Amino acid sequence: MITRSPATLQRVIPTQASTDTPGWQAQLSGAVRDPHVLLDRLKLDPNWLPGAERGHALFEVRVPEAYLARIRPGDPADPLLRQVLPLNAETDSVRGFVSDPLEEAEHSPHPGLIHKYPGRVLLIASPTCAINCRYCFRRHFPYSENSPSRAQWDEVLNYLRVDPSIQEAILSGGDPLASSDKRLAWLVERLDEIPHLKRLRIHTRLPVVIPDRIDDALLGWLNATRLQKVVVLHINHANEIDDAVVDACARLRSTGATLLNQSVLLRGVNDDVETLATLSERLFEAGVLPYYLHVLDPVTGAAHFDVPDDEAIALVDALREQLAGFLMPRLVREVPGENSKTPLGG
Ligand SMILES: *Cc1c(COP(=O)(O)O)cnc(C)c1O
Ligand code: SF4
Numbered sequence: 491m492i493t494r495s496p497a498t499l500q501r502v503i504p505t506q507a508s509t510d511t512p513g514w515q516a517q518l519s520g521a522v523r524d525p526h527v528l529l530d531r532l533k534l535d536p537n538w539l540p541g542a543e544r545g546h547a548l549f550e551v552r553v554p555e556a557y558l559a560r561i562r563p564g565d566p567a568d569p570l571l572r573q574v575l576p577l578n579a580e581t582d583s584v585r586g587f588v589s590d591p592l593e594e595a596e597h598s599p600h601p602g603l604i605h606k607y608p609g610r611v612l613l614i615a616s617p618t619c620a621i622n623c624r625y626c627f628r629r630h631f632p633y634s635e636n637s638p639s640r641a642q643w644d645e646v647l648n649y650l651r652v653d654p655s656i657q658e659a660i661l662s663g664g665d666p667l668a669s670s671d672k673r674l675a676w677l678v679e680r681l682d683e684i685p686h687l688k689r690l691r692i693h694t695r696l697p698v699v700i701p702d703r704i705d706d707a708l709l710g711w712l713n714a715t716r717l718q719k720v721v722v723l724h725i726n727h728a729n730e731i732d733d734a735v736v737d738a739c740a741r742l743r744s745t746g747a748t749l750l751n752q753s754v755l756l757r758g759v760n761d762d763v764e765t766l767a768t769l770s771e772r773l774f775e776a777g778v779l780p781y782y783l784h785v786l787d788p789v790t791g792a793a794h795f796d797v798p799d800d801e802a803i804a805l806v807d808a809l810r811e812q813l814a815g816f817l818m819p820r821l822v823r824e825v826p827g828e829n830s831k832t833p834l835g836g
Contacts, residue, residue, distance in 0.1 A: 514696075514703040518620055518668065521554040525576060528553060532571065533563040545576020548791055549629040552622040557699050560732055569727040569759045573623050577794065580624065584793035589630040591787045593826040602638035603646045607829055610658040610691075613646060614638070615666035615677065620699040625756055625795045627787035628664075647680050650687065658689040659717075667696035667703055675711035682715050690717040693752075695724040698731075701738035712745045719747035722781060726753045726760050728772040739776045750781035753819065755802055756795045763808045770809075770817040780819035785834065787824060803835035 512520065522528050525542035528551055529535075542551070553574045561570045597606045604612040622629075638646060650656050659681050666674070681687055696703040712719060721742050725731060739749055751773050753760065760766055770780050783806065786796050797805075806821045822831035 511702060514700050514705065517554050517556060517700045517702060521552050521620070522558060523550060523552050525551050528558075528575065531558060531563075532561055534566060538566065538575070538577075541578030542576045544578055545580040545624070545791070548580055549576070549622060549624070549626075551576060552619070554620055554700050556701065556734065557621060557730075560729055567758065568729075569765070570729055572759050573625070573726065573756070574621065576624060579794040580791040582793060583790065587788045587790045587793050589790050591627055591789050591826075592824055596826075600638075600645045600649060601642050603649060604662075605649075605656075609655060610660055611650065611656055612660045612662045613666075613677075614663055615661040615674065616664040616669040618668045619663060619665040620668055620696050620703075623695075625754060625786060625789075625792040627789045627792075629789060629791060643677065643680075647684070650681070651684050654686040657687060658691055659687055660691040660693060662693045665694050665696050666692055667694045667708070671707040671711060674708075675714075678711055678715050678717075682717060688718060689720060690715055691720040691722060693722045693724070697721075697738040697742060698723055698725050698735055701734035704738040704741045709741060709745060712742075712747065719745060720750060721747045722750045722752055723778060724753070725751050725769070725773065725778075726756060727765065728768045731772050731776055736776045739778055743777050749776075749778040751778045751819075752782040752784060753780075754784045754786060754795075755797050755805070755821075756786065757797050758795070761797050761801075761805065763805060763812065766805065766809050766819075767812045770813055770819070774817055780817055782831065783819035783821050784831075785821070785823045799834060806835060 511517075522531065525546045526539060529538055529542065551574070557570065557574070561574075562568045565571070566575075594604055594606075597604050599605060602614045604614070606612070619626075650659065661674075661677075678690065681690060723739075742749060753766075753769065755761060760769065766783070773780055785799065785802050786792060788796075802821060806818075810818055820831075821834045823834055825832045
C-alpha cells in the first residue's frame, strides 16, 4: 500500500474522469484509512474520535476520495458518512448478532467458492473492498483464507466444469473489481470455456465508490465474454449517485450488461419512504433497476443499523403506494439453510 502524506490527503480528487485524475488503483491505495484523518477532512467534532478508533480497531476505516467528496462536511448525520464512520456502538455485544450470520463457512467446498443456491455459485474473486461499510456482514470474514491462488482457482473451475446444473457464476468478494483486469480477464476467459455456463454476474460497489474503475481495460474483458452479463451494484442512498457514477453506469451498459441494485435497509441512512423512493427514481435515471432491499444481517458490531421487521414491512408497503411496480425492490432476508433469499411481508 502507498502511504500518503497528510498534504496529499488534503487534495480532493475530482470524480470526473480526466487525464490528471489518478488511475483507479492509485485512488484505491490512496483511500482514507485513518479515523483521525476522516474526522479532520469532514470537519467533525473530535469527540467522535475515541469511538471511531475503537470501531476502527475491529474493522478498519477505508474511504476513497471520490466517495468522501459526496459527504457533507460537518454533518454527523450524513447518510453516506454513517456508512463509513466507525462508532463506539460497534463494540456493543448484542444478543442474536454473531460473527458469521450467514454460516457461509459451511457452504464453501473450496477456498474462494460458496455454493448455497441451486444453479449459481459465488466466487470470491477478491479478498478486499474499495470501501469498508460498517454494517458489512463480511466484516469478520476470513478473507485471507479465501483469496485463491492460481492452483486453487483450478480446483474451483473444476468444480464448475463437472456440475452442469451450474448456469451462472457470480463474482463476489470482498469486491471482485478490486482485482486487477489481468486476473479478471484470465478468470472470465476460463469461465467462457465452460459450455453449460450461461451468465456472468458481478456483485460490486466499486463503480459507485471509485467510478473511474470502469475504464477501457475493464470494458475490454467485459465486452469479450460470450456470457450474458449482469452487474449488481450496491447503493443505499441517492446521494451516492453523482454524475461520475451515472457515467460509469452508462459505460457498463454499453457492454450490454443488465444493471441491478441491491441496498441494505439501514437505520439512519435510508429508513424512510421518501429516501427509498428517491433512491429508486435516481437509480432508474442511471439505467439501474432496483433488485433487493436486504434487511440487515445480524453481524456483531452492526446492531445500531437494525430496523425491526415490522417497521421494514410497513416502510415497503408505503413505498409500494408511491412507486411504479418496476421501481420496487424486493424486501428480503438471508436465512442460513434456505435455497433462496427469503421474502418479507406480502
Ligand atoms: C445472494 C446469493 C446468491 C444470489 O442469489 P439471487 O437470489 O440469485 O440474487 C447466490 N449465492 C449466494 C451464496 C448468495 O448469498
Ligand atoms: S462493499 Fe460490500 S462486501 Fe465490501 S465492505 Fe461494503 S458491504 Fe461489505
